[in-house]
Amino acid sequence: MAEAFGGGDDGLVLIQMVNFYPPCPQPELALGFAPHTDLCALTVLVANGVPGLQVSMDGLWYDVEHVPGALIVNVGDQIEIFSNGRYRSVLHRATVSREKTRMSWPVFVEPRREYLVAPHPRLVAGEIPAKYDYKAKTFENYRYCRINKLPQ
Ligand SMILES: O=C(O)CCC(=O)C(=O)O
Numbered sequence: 126m127a128e129a130f131g132g133g134d135d136g137l138v139l140i141q142m143v144n145f146y147p148p149c150p151q152p153e154l155a156l157g158f159a160p161h162t163d164l165c166a167l168t169v170l171v172a173n174g175v176p177g178l179q180v181s182m183d184g185l186w187y188d189v190e191h192v193p194g195a196l197i198v199n200v201g202d203q204i205e206i207f208s209n210g211r212y213r214s215v216l217h218r219a220t221v222s223r224e225k226t227r228m229s230w231p232v233f234v235e236p237r238r239e240y241l242v243a244p245h246p247r248l249v250a251g252e253i254p255a256k257y258d259y260k261a262k263t264f265e266n267y268r269y270c271r272i273n274k275l276p277q
């Protein structure tokens with residue numbers, strides 16, 4: 126993966142985050158994390174066992190079951206683009222609990238900032254044209270547009 130996203134041992138950047146969701150008296154009126162896809166390549170996440178992570182499929186939300194000791198791995202935007210749409214960046218969100226504090230610890234696996242966001246040339250075959258064309262956009266620029274809610 127490091128080779129695919131820029132090459133060499135330092136081809137990837139790992140970013141550790143901590144999410145803290147305090148209890149909410151009216152959880153049906155709130156969300157811990159609004160629906161989004163992760164802009165990175167891959168997310169590896171552990172949570173404290175309080176349910177909350179949901180993934181979207183065919184317009185419905187599904188709870189992600191907590192399996193003690195298991196890691197949750199999400200495909201992010203960069204793998205979707207790199208694979209020319211063969212893998213999909215998962216739409217997900219986090220709900221909150223009425224009684225319990227929920228915590229999660231994602232590690233975002235990212236390309237380096239100068240990486241050019243594009244499908245791999247070998248995955249753009251004649252019958253499958255490039256689904257993504259960001260005109261030599263760097264990952265740093267992609268991230269900037271996403272965080273500032275600008276069009277890619
Ligand atoms: O708390 C969770 O389970 C999800 C967190 C999340 O989606 C994120 O940090 O990007």
Ligand SMILES: [Fe+2]
Pocket residue numbers: 161162163217
């Ligand atoms: Fe996320």
